[in-house]
Amino acid sequence: MTTTSTPISTVASHTSIGYAVRDVVTLARRNLLALIRVPTALVFMVIQPVMFVLLFRYIFNALGAFTHGDYVNFLVPGILVQTTIFGAVGTAIGLAEDLQRGLIERFKALPMARMAVLAGRTLADSARNVIVLIIITGVGFLVGFRPHGGFFDYIAACLVMLLFAYCLSWGFAFVGLAAPNSETAQAMTFPLIFPLTFASTVFIPLSELPSWLQGFANNQPVSETTNAVRALMTGTPAGDSIWVSLLWSIGLVAVLAPLAVNQFRKIA
């Protein structure tokens, strides 16, 4: 087949970083188009945190358990962190569906960058998280959320949680590629996500959690990220929570990304 072999120069440029970036953009764009074409998915992503905000803000708060100031200012940063993490469920489902429909098989037979499928998916899901963050912030304002931390601190808080959710989503990419179908992928994410978000400082302060839970809750990354985000948004001292959250993010992606990439190589 010598007549069809590609000249060396073209081969070299094909493997260049420029093409890899273009592959990632192509696939991220494809995933974001789905967001516009199937807006119900976005609506469902937003409904859940809105329900949480209303439920905790008006029902649970009425129990009077929170004695640390204005609960809505405590709650909304936590809900935002929880929502960005829940976005990773979409990463798992999306990849499981691509696999089920044979799209991963198609992508694997194309001369594209190997990591583009996973990077395109996780980055598109981060972009979706940005939209969700803006909407939930708006809902928060409607129910009395008044962050005192200043605009740039608010942006910094958003970046901290988006980075954390992005790094964590590589683990959910692995789940999506390891599950036999999208329904199972979705079911598999909950045992991972619920302990991390509920046994944490997302909804109540550490001191109000049962003592046997405090050890776990105090040392897990969602609590650290929540503490960092809450401190930045409300203008209270963040301690070292920002740095600890960033370290968790780097550590998670260093472990989870190779796991997901290896699974991508193995499957068909």
Add this chain to the structure above:
Amino acid sequence: MSEFSVEATDIVRTFSDGEFRALDGVTLQVPTGQVFGLLGPNGSGKTTMVRILSTVLSPTQGKAIVGGYDVVKQPGQVRRVIGLAGQFAAVDENLTGFENLRMVGFLNHMEKSTAIARSRQLLADFGLAEFAHKLTQTYSGGMRRRLDLAAALVADPPILFLDEPTTGLDPQSRQDLWAIIEGLVEGGTTVLLTTQYLEEADRLCKQLVVLDHGKIIAEGTSSQLKSSLGNTVLVLTFSTTVDAQSALGLIAGISPKPANVDGTVIELTVDMGPASAAEALRRIDSADINIAGLQLREPSLDDVFLSLTGHKAEDDVPVVTEKLSRRDRRKAKV
């Protein structure tokens, strides 16, 4: 151009930590510029073979050269000379037909204008022009298959892998797809396709191999395979298994191939045409055995299998596949 576009030597692929051997030493050579068929039932290893040749899966053992490149050592080069249309009509339902093809063009690293022009041309060629800007979730099964095939052709690859291209299609869509494949081969493309249908292999493939449980059990031209089978099968149904057994004894010797009995149904290959079928009926009738049903049919893949292996295509699935997860089974499928 070299003689063979695909040369696979002793390919082995195991799943479930070696428990299940989807491919067990497959060697084949696909001549350039022809349609080559991989014929076999579900679970025979067809899809696994296509996935290995298209660099989607790596072989456990063995060597495969596609378009002059090694699938394990030079997968990037292989991907630039192949097109793959898998079993599932892999189109993105949330994109339009045009967007699907353009995306594949971009991922093939084509220039933007080239990718767009090529997408438009393929949509027109495949009768999809008026649906180009409709979401593919509104497409019929036949339209999806055509779009899927078009996606495999965006980069105009000299070698094309088609995994059960017509499974699940209505007869008209099947004919349309066959015509497209024939057109491609006339244009110089080498096609390796898998199929469960003898009719399809007969119509399209110059040469084919028959796979069973990951091994090649026959190879040659379609007519060679069919001539080894006899022309027609006589299917007789009886009211009771006792009647069937008695009839089986009576018709022994009519055909050189032994009749197959399954409960109350007897299948007899009638090599000599209508005369031997009539002879079988005469013998059974004169013994006063009541025939409940009677049918003559052309040989099918089942008959190929029966003749080559002594078991039916769908029978005798190894127990281990039952234990595999859905994913494993899907991977191991055909």
